[in-house]
Amino acid sequence: MSINRLGSLLDKYQQGESTPDENERVEKWFAEHGAIETQFEQMDEQAREAWVDALFADIELRNRQSDQPLKTKKLWWKITSAAAAVMVLGLSIYFYNNYQDGNNLINNDISSGKTGATLTLANGKQIRLADVKSGALATEGGTLISKTINGELVYVINGPGGVPGPNDATNVLSTAYGQWYLVSLPDQTKIWLNAGSTLKYPSNFDGYKERIVELSGEAYFEVSHLKDAQLRRLPFIVKTKNQRIIVLGTHFNINSYGDAPEETTTLLEGSILISALDALNSKTQDTTNNSHVLKPGQKAVYRNHKYVVAKADTAVAVAWKNGNFLLNGEPLDVVMAKVARWYNVEVIFTNDAAKKLRFEGSVPRTSDISGVLRRMMLTRTVDFEIVGNKVYVK
Template sequence: MNQKLPYLLNQYLNDKCSDRELAEFYVLVDDPANNMELSDLLDDAISTSTDEKQLSANQESELLQYIFEYKELAAPGYKPVRGWDYRSWSAAAVLFLTLCTGLYYFKSKGPEQQREQAAAEISVGGNKAILTLADGSVIDLHSAHRGKLTEVSGVKISKTAEGQLLYQISDASLVKSSLNTMSTPRGGQYMLSLPDGTKVWLNSASSLKFPTTFSGLNERNVQLSGEAYFEVAKLKTPFVVTTDKQRVEVLGTHFNINAYLDEGYTKTTLLEGSISVSSLKTGAVMMLHPGQESLLKPTGLSVQNADIDKNTDWKNGIFMFKNESLEEIMRRVSRWYDVTVVYEQAAPRQETFSGIVSRYDNVNKVLRRLELTGEVSFKIQGKKIIVSK
């Protein structure tokens, strides 16, 4: 923790910084090590103040000029997701959503405390999934003890110390392939290691159907509903991911597939290697190279440059919004926090927002960041979020 940051931030917000203090403040804002502390300090200021005010014209101009002219929200170029680190972002990015309209609101204590209490009833998402075996038996992976869970036809299924699902061949002479399904609920996610060594991260409200062994098969075929990130083991046998609308074929690579039905498209993002994406309806085929994404819509299949960090933000434990509509954002919030979203007539559904916030924050913190733009308001009633202007 930087001992000077709380003082300098307070000086800045109260327009009391000397030239030297202002320069020092900008240096601290630019240091990635101060990212989370700055975020917490801003939240504390919002929660504890009883007055409503906004930045002075000078504060607004200076800080926004600093952010927009000297710092970009996203680093240019391709970066592998496994090397991505939330802490590597400039701390200035933490201020991006809060200050993007030039307004900084201090909310009154009463309504804020009431909503905090309501938000406490909404759980943050976590490692939760159900494993359904071929015989129909079910294992709750969230409550299951670590270690061996079961052994079926020469395949041992276990839960690792890190809470991941692991498939291993224990007796090759007994191996007989059967289909298993791992499903995550709304508010859940889980990581799975397949028998071939392929690693799969399954996002909330998703499912993956896969064989317990790929031995003797011409393809390593799995079926996906929802969203998953794959790190495919390199073997001669093709690895195939089928969704309701497309087929992706690879040998060994890293990629993400977003196939949620309510998104209206299927997006496949490639990080390493190369993959073939084909439409099950039209038969159209596209080859992807690292840093590209395919979009399958009712109008057809297309390829474009991808925003790797944004498309894989969920795997890195954050929400990253870049000119994203309120409806798109709230669909993600709804799945992760397992809430229903209701829009009032005047709600700005198509208003766009940009910013970064942890997926492990209380839902009220996420909503508050959006409210600080002055464009939208939220109410929480049980497991329902009501959106208004």
């Protein structure tokens, strides 16, 4: 039997199209290899492939056993039977342990984050965007603020905004853990706001010499070009806790969570000038390492008052915006910080050594939390337990 035939037979069994003899054969395989049908159905693609590969290897061993010459058959039977027994036992233990652990995750599963945010207007009024229907929400400074049918927050200038002053209308868009949102500013700049983030910006850029927004958390920017009445380009500036990023029109990602030891800016298109705020505000500090122009494909990591500029894995930087968890060799403590924000859970490491484990793979952000955790559990190097809103890493 080929491995393709084996896979086809399992598919027929699951779809209820197998014969009674085939049902008996498949159920015998499940029994011998430490799994049951429901567990097999719950396996992700990688786990299924591993299970089918091991089953096929076992069948091959048994088939070879019957093909040996009579003189050597007895000895070969002992060897292959022992090997098969070890393999079957190993598989049984593997799947028993994996799905005993997996049962805890499934029984206590936590749903993925959703589209949602809170908009705070200049007058202090708060609007929970997930709770309101599409349509007009407010008008400030000649700008119409609305929610599209797709859930995007959109600012459109529909009248003169006047001359800005010190009391200009500032809006605040904030996402809780387990939320994300997309906003289109009046200059048509698009900003994707990740979980646990806050963005401050004016409701209208009319009369400004610079477009300044403030970010805490993580966001992906697609900045549009904008010129003033004298046809001068208006720079777009993002301020974070430690940095100032100046752009004219480009695509980039900023990770600037307050509880993280570093800030990372990753450039995908265009050009940006990044500067450390403490250096800009100091007349005595050495600023040699505190301003850099990034090129596409580069990232700047700011930590301990210094920048390190390096080649970026842009796919990892924007995976969240594209709807994925991308485990491209990041340390587990970094991965679990992302999990904590997206699933709104508290992560507790009971084994500090696990913080430096690294994994590969991709999981959709629409998956329940068990889908992310079980992918890493397949390596058998780490274990997880969910208790209420806490995830223990063992």
